[in-house]
Amino acid sequence: MSLSSDIEHAPIPFDQERGEEAAALFADASAQVQQVIAGMAGSASYLHRLILREHDWLSAHLSATPDEAFADALTLGPVTSIAEMGVALRRAKRRVALLCAYCDLSGIWPVMTVTNRLTEFADFAVEQGLRALLADEVRRNxxxxxxxxxxxxxxxxxxxxxxxxxxxxxxxxxxxxxxxxxxxxxxxxxxxxxxxxxxxxxxxxxxxxxxxxxxxxxxxxxxxxxxxxxxxxxxxxxxxxxxxxxxxxxxxxxxxxxxxxxxxxxxxxxxxxxxxxxxxxxYRKHLDFAAIEDAHNMIRAIRSHKGLAGPITIPGHDMKLGRGGIREIEFFVQTRQLICGGRDTSLRGRETLQSLEALVRAGWLKPDVADTLAEAYRAHRQTEHLVQMMDDAQTHKLPTGDEGLARLAALAGWEDRAAYERELRNRLEAVHKITEPDAATPAQATTDKAEVFLNSGSVKDTVERWYALPATRSDRARRLFERLRPDILGRLSDAADPDDALRQFDAFLTRLPAGVQVFSLLDANRALLDLLVEICAAAPRLARYLGRNSGVFDAVLARDFFGPLPDAAAMERELTAWLDPLSDYETVLDTVRRWNKEVRFRVGVHLLRGLASHGEAGGAFADIADVSLRALLPHVIADFARKHGAPPGRGIAIVGMGKLGTREMTATSDLDLIMIYDAQGEAESNGPKPLSSGAYYARLTRALTGAITVPTAEGALYEVDMRLRPSGRQGPVAVSLPGFVSYQQSEAWTWEHLALCRGRVLAGEDALAADVRAAIRDVLLAPHDAGKVAEDVRAMRQRLQDAHGKADADPWEVKQGQGRLLDIDLLVQMGVLLNGLGAAPIGPDAIDRLEGCGWLTPSQATHLFRAQQLMLHVQAVARVAVEGRFHPDHAGDGLNAVLTRETGCDDIPTLERRLAEYARDAAQVIAERLRAP
The missing domain is CATH 3.30.460.10 (Beta Polymerase, domain 2)
Structure with missing residues (x-):
């Protein structure tokens, strides 16, 4: 490649005579070179001046590669003073400007290579000047x-x-x-x-x-x-x-x-x-959609100040600040970088075109949109260069007169000026349509539906009340909300139960402490309105939760939000990445809560949309709790150790019980925990304020439970229940490993061994965790008196029946009552204990294992399993969707539709009959099995 051999096209000389005079200076060059020189000089006054001054230098480098010529242009020669530095840099600037124009207009360099070379020279000039001037200051002390x-x-x-x-x-x-x-x-x-x-x-x-x-x-x-x-x-x-x-x-x-x-x-x-x-x-921690509004306000203010707010007209149009111009593309990219760059570091690029590609890879832009903007950006920058080459003016405005526009078209190589201007206009309009949200208005159909809905019943009163809420208090929030209102009402009117959806949206909006961020988000991504209305229509609890925790909307915009739920290892990697840069303890607590809320929200949405089964959701909720506890524990220990020293011995292990242990958690499950430590004979800690080992671990446990339960700026993480520890409420909050073993072997009640069937070690030093697992396994695999266990289970079952007997009459009460979840759990735990199946915590396969060992017949296993799975499904959806007890008469049509869809029932009456039937069958199996332990 050389400056004379790789010419692809040439500008057209507007002034033929001046072009020919310039070309004559290159008499020994090829006809192609002369054509380029003639077009440059004949259509751009500044380029003509450059050619007259530096033609000898350019002629000498026509056989060189463009990069070789560029390197020579930056050769300053001997410089002995600041004045000589100024002269040398100005000579280099002329040569770089001439070379870049030549390579740009001949097609040797694409436009973005030209911008890179201009930047390289700017870096060089600043570095050379800075070093020379600093050296002078240093010499003078x-x-x-x-x-x-x-x-x-x-x-x-x-x-x-x-x-x-x-x-x-x-x-x-x-x-x-x-x-x-x-x-x-x-x-x-x-x-x-x-x-x-x-x-x-x-x-x-x-x-x-x-x-x-x-x-x-x-x-x-x-x-x-x-x-x-x-x-x-x-x-x-x-x-x-x-x-x-x-x-x-x-x-x-x-x-x-x-x-x-x-x-x-x-x-x-x-x-x-x-x-x-x-x-x-x-790059903010939360997705900052208000930045989009800020950016558009900024560009509107600039346009207003500079008189550029009118329609797109080619004469005098500003290619940088005008509608559809360079700045619109750059702001479009940069605002999305501001929004998402805090969560995705791959979006923190400096170059516009590379950042567009990154936004596509991250799922924030469709490829065709990015391609349109990238093509326009290159062409806009090319046009900008042509405008500036004409007179070396820092302007971005197209010429206003016929002669100027004709010169511009000629410099661009277009013989048909009208065609050139049409191409320019089409490109500007395409950019503006993509980048300016105000360029589009709600579809007329949506607006019409919104008006019909608004004029029905008490809707108008509700909507008027919205303008008195904290979320719409600021002028900025009101403007955004006004823009959204037709879409909001139109979507609400399409819900299965529009009135109920409206009530739940009202509850969401009422709990929203401020509206600008959320309204900006919804305005920038109208598809999120569909999800919000879907939640309002089907899950009032989740709608109210969103009102208090609108930041979880950030998670929805991640490219994998609706993809398969992550496993525990992937969750751990993500949370670790969030926490690694942090050193402040309170910030760690807030960050774990924020991550936890986002992932739990994702699981809840997956459950509502049928993207995850109740079993997958229960496992995911448990993984979230596991990962949160494992992440918190070292930070709690480090904070505690600053005052009281490192944990004596091998530290502490966390055992998850109940639904956490069996990985069947719901959206509202608390954490049933047992804390077991091993001081290995160390009497006390060695910190500035030492504590005896027992007191150390008791206070460390309280510190951990506080880290989980105390409301910070991000709320509480979970409620914690430690009543399953040895001796219950009367026992210490943390028990030593020898004490735990001794208690379980000699003092524990049957119900405690049954509960231990669901125990799972979640966190702790590896060797200690292994020993705790072994201790639990030894207790569960030890021989148990079948008669006594059956008698104790019957007694427990009777106590539950006495306390919750009325539940039997309500088929929608899936937890308490005969043949319901707790009843089934008791029998399963009994079977595990009596058949030596406690080598591993109870899981979803427990009923299959009991059938496999012959303790349940195939028919009994089928009745228990189908009742358990149907009730778990109803419970999982209800816990996501409603607060308190679920009943279809009090649920909206949207939630009832989710339940029937996810349980495979034609309608609510069918589901109700099936729940009652399955509970009766399960209760019969349980009664049979308890009579013959």
Missing amino acids: KVPGASEADLDEACGMVVLAMGKMGAGELNYSSDIDLIVLFDDDRYADADVQEARAAFVRVTKKLMKLLSDVTADGYVFRTDLRLRPDPSVTPVCLSITAAERYYESVGRTWERAAYIKARPCAGAKQAGWAFLASMAPFV
């Missing part, structure tokens, strides 16, 4: 404690490239946006002021070196106004001061600006460290 060796790290001074320079996307006549900082940690407190003064001088001189227009031209126009509070801060400020500013008063536009930030010169390592510290400011 103006930088405290600095020597020539410190110049490699610029004495702690770093220049951040912002905007298009940071992204490697400079335009042809671009100015450069810079922020200049210095690492104040390198200097003693007494020297910081002197260092700052030196760095301010260097910065001012650097700006003058780059931007002053001399007989040799200029290097780059420079802009330092993106620094913190530019009206009152020095042109170079400390990293510490910058961090404080962004922590306290940083705004959305500054967050967007830092997406593209990059150290381009000086102490780059310090610059990267600063940008790493800025990540939490730029």
Whole structure:
């Protein structure tokens, strides 16, 4: 490849005579080269001037590759003073500008290679100028404690490239946006002021070196106004001061600006460290959909200020800020990066086109939308370059007159100006349609349905009340809600029970403490409205939960939300990634709660939509609890150990009981726990405030239960029940391993052994966990008196019957009563205990195992299993959907439809009859089995 051999096309000379004169300077070059030169000079005044001044240099490099020519353009030669540096950089700028224009207009370089080369030169110019000016300050002893060796790290001074320079996307006549900082940690407190003064001088001189227009031209126009509070801060400020500013008063536009930030010169390592510290400011923990509204307000304000708010017309249209322009594409990408980058680091790219690809990979953009925007972005940037090549003006506006537009079309290589303008308009309109949400209005059908619904019954009164709620209190929230209202009412009117759906949406909105974030989210992704209305129609409990915890909506927008539920290992990896950067204990507690809520919400939605069975959901709910406890335990121990020392001996193990142990949890299950420790003979801990081993583990257990149950800013994690520990409420909250073994072998009641059948070790040091498992297994596999066990089970069953006898008459009471879940559980536990099946915790296969060993007949196993599974399904859906007891008469049509669909019943009466029938059959099996233990 060379500058003369790989030409693909050429511009057309608008001024033929001027083009021919320029081409004559390249008499020894090929006809293709002369055609390119003629088109450049004949259609762009600035390029004509460049060719006249640098034609000898370009001619000498026509046989070189473009990269070789670019490298030579950056060769400054001997430079012995700042003045000579200025001359050399300006000469390099002319040559780079000529080379980039030639390669751009001939098709040798694609447009984004041109922007990269322009950025490389800007980096080079800033680095060269900074080093020369700093060296002068150091020679004059103006930088405290600095020597020539410190110049490699610029004495702690770093220049951040912002905007298009940071992204490697400079335009042809671009100015450069810079922020200049210095690492104040390198200097003693007494020297910081002197260092700052030196760095301010260097910065001012650097700006003058780059931007002053001399007989040799200029290097780059420079802009330092993106620094913190530019009206009152020095042109170079400390990293510490910058961090404080962004922590306290940083705004959305500054967050967007830092997406593209990059150290381009000086102490780059310090610059990267600063940008790493800025990540939490730029990329928020929660999906920040309000950023979209901020961005559009920003672009509307710019357009209004610059008079660009009108329709798309080609003469004078601003390719950067006008409708459908470059800024719309960049804002479209950047707002989605702001929204999602806190959760997905793959979306934190600087380059626009690569970021579009990342958004597609992450499932945030459809490929065809990204392709349209990417194609338009390249073409827009090409047009922007053509406009700037004409006069080297930092403008983005298309010419207004006929001659200017004709020159532009010729420079672009179009003979048909009208066709060129049509192509421009079509592209601008396509971008605007995608990127501006205000460009679309709700479908007329949706609006009509909303109006019909609004005028029915008491709907109007309810809707009017919404405008007095906290969620709609601000003007911004009201504007967003007004935009959403037709879609909301239209979707509610389509629900199976519109009135009930309206009531539940009202409950959701009433509990919403603020509306801007949620309304922004729904406005940006209308499909979420479908899910919200579906939840309101089928799951009032979940709707109310969303009102209190709207942040869990973040999870819905993850690309895998509706995919298969993750297993425990995947959950553990995800939560670990959330927690690894954290050191503050309270933040850890909040983060575990936030993660836990999001994943539990996902499981609940899967259950409602039939994407997960009740068994899969129960296992997932248990995995979430397991992972949360395992994540919390080391943090609780570390926090506790700061005062009382490390745990004596081998530490503590957590045993999950009940539904947690059998992995059959529901959305509202609490945690049944037993805490077992092994001090290995150590009498006390060795911290600043030592405790006896028993007291240590008792207080550590209370600290752990507090970490689980105490409401933080993110609420409580779970309720905890420890009544299944040895001696129940009268026993210590944590029991030693020898004490646990002794109690279970000599003191435990039958019901405690039955309960232990469901025990599962969740967390603890590996060797201790193995010993606890072995201790449980030994207790369960020891011989048990079948007669006594049966007698005790019958007594327990009778006590439950006495307490909950009325439940038998209600087929929708699936937990209490004869033949219901607790009744079945008792029998299963009895069978496991008497048949030596306690080597592993009870699981979903327990009834099959009892049939396999002959303790249940196939018919008995079938009756028990089908009753258990149907009741577990009803219970699982009901616990997600309603608060308190479920009854179809009090549930909406939406929830009843979910239940009948998921249980395979034609209607609610069929399901009711089946529940009653299965309970009777199960009760009969249980009675038979208890008569013959």
